[in-house]
Amino acid sequence: MRIFLAGHRGLAGSAILRRLRASNADVLTADRASLDLTDAAAVQKFVAAQAPDAVVVAAAKVGGIHANAALPASFLVENLAIASNLITAAHEGGVERLLFLGSSCAYPRDAAQPIGEEALLTGPLEASNEPYGLAKIAGIKLCESHNRQYDTDFRS
Numbered sequence: 001m002r003i004f005l006a007g008h009r010g011l012a013g014s015a016i017l018r019r020l021r022a023s024n025a026d027v028l029t030a031d032r033a034s035l036d037l038t039d040a041a042a043v044q045k046f047v048a049a050q051a052p053d054a055v056v057v058a059a060a061k062v063g064g065i066h067a068n069a070a071l072p073a074s075f076l077v078e079n080l081a082i083a084s085n086l087i088t089a090a091h092e093g094g095v096e097r098l099l100f101l102g103s104s105c106a107y108p109r110d111a112a113q114p115i116g117e118e119a120l121l122t123g124p125l126e127a128s129n130e131p132y133g134l135a136k137i138a139g140i141k142l143c144e145s146h147n148r149q150y151d152t153d154f155r156s
Contacts (some may be wrong), residue, residue, distance in 0.1 A: 004028040004052035005088055006037060007059030012101055016058055027054055038081040040088070047086075047093040054097040055090045057083065057139070065128050072131040080133030087142050091150060098154040100143050106135035 003020060007013035018081040020027045028050050035046050047055070061078040068075055083100065089100045107115050107122030114116040118151050120140070125133040 001053045002028060002051070003024045003048070003054045003056060003114070004030075005058060005118060006030070006082075007057065007101075009062070010058055010062070013056075013058035015057060037085060038078055040081070040085045043050060043085040044089045044092060044149065047095065049139045052095055054099070054108075055086060055095050055096065057086050057100045060103075060132075060135075062132070064110060068132060070154065075129075076131035076135055080138055083135060083139030086142055087139065087146060087154065088110045089147055090154070091152060096153065098143065098152070100139045102154040102156050103133065103136045105129045106140065107133075108135040136152040 003025055003028055005013060005017055008017045008027075009031065017027060017029070030046060036042050036119065041063070047096040059082050061082070063071070087098060087100065104115060105126065107119050107125075108121075110123055111119040115151055122139070140156040143156045146152045146154050
């Protein structure tokens with residue numbers, strides 16, 4: 001199985017990459033210089049050319065509290081684009097499976113601990129990273145919507 005791992009240099013992505021390589025998986029990666037994940041046409045072209053069987057979306061614009069406060073529109077726009085471009089390109093490219101990594105930021109600020117999946121959309125998000133959390137919610141819901149409409153196996 002050929003797996004495209006988007007975000008292989010990040011905290012979660014690098015751990016996934018080590019695990020996949022340890023299992024001798026055929027892993028495709030692309031750094032920012034070779035593939036801009038916010039460019040829909042470039043992502044579609046890459047997925048079509050590489051024809052992965054699966055896509056793991058570990059890519060995201062991330063930052064601390066200061067970055068989230070200073071650049072809320074950037075966090076929302078870039079993370080929405082990354083999720084939408086990768087999920088759409090996977091569907092259009094006939095990718096069999098997709099795994100979208102969410103975040104605890106997608107869950108309500110006051111969710112009971114440990115957080116259960118059923119807590120999603122049951123209260124307000126933490127204000128300091130709300131745009132990032134909203135983009136993650138959109139990615140989760142985009143996977144669910146593709147599954148309902150196209151009978152795909154896109155999970156989050």
